Amino acid sequence: MSERARASRLKPLPQGYLLRLLLVILCAFASFAHAQAIEPMPFANHAQELRFQQLTHQLRCPMCQNETLADSNAPIARDLRNQIFQMMQQGKSDDEIKQYLVARYSDFVLYDPPLTRGTWLLWFGPLLILLGGGGVVLVAVRKRGRMPANGSPGPRPSIDNGDDW
């Protein structure tokens, strides 16, 4: 009896243990997946590592143009990550590092390009298209509003000849 009681008391322990083990494994894999493209670098401290991650996520790989420097596994991305790391060790600021890359690879490497004469269409193009589309809709709505009001809510009579424009 006391044997059985002890067994039932012990029962929850292995379950909790297993759960915890599973959690540890999952966490290990999650961090592994995150650090996939990055080879371990001897960061001075955790703050520097975070700064490195943040900076490389703002920069575009010149080779695989849909990937950030942080994600890309291209040789040039690896070289540029090393270069950024070295510059951080030399005490260079984020802006100085960005300047360094822009001087060599143009604004292309920035995911957030500066507003210049060459990029104004990039910045305001969508707004222009939105305004144009809005204008077309406005004209269409006004035109429809000028049509004689039709009392009955039923199917429209022949006044609307299928021409919605």
Next chain:
Amino acid sequence: MSRLLPFIGFMLLAALFGFGIWWNTQHDPNAIPTPLLDKPAPAFNLPKLYEPTQTVSKADLLGKPYLLNVFASWCIECGVEHPVLQAEGPTLGVQLVGYNYKDAPTDAKRWLAEHGSPYAVVIADEPGHTAIDFGVYGAPESFLIDAQGVIRYKHIGPLTPDVMAKELKPAIAALRKETP
């Protein structure tokens, strides 16, 4: 008129997409414009591939224009470019300098032995640090550098007979006109 509007809209879109397709046949969408154009080439000092104890610096190459051609044995496109360089290189009228990029020296030598070397001298950048200063992000890439050490023309991707005739040769001709 209002009946025609959807058709006009369609034609406008078709024209826009057609322009996009045409634009992409004329331009390499993966080529990044270099900010180094018409600026002094970065300083470099790199070992020769065949005599690693000797180095070649930017100063050593001043005085005559040259074509700096970035290549590597692992680069497939370089195999496309190489026969063109071999055939047309001697007719260009400028010195060809090979820039072996991120390559093991033995691989590079074997590759050149197999394909032939159009270069007057080959410099090796195995770690690829100097290449970053040149804004190199792959191979092949080619830089036309004038007698004063200024980058006058850059091409990303293989030099084809078409690119040579339309871009590289006119750029070299322009250089020759400047220095009588």
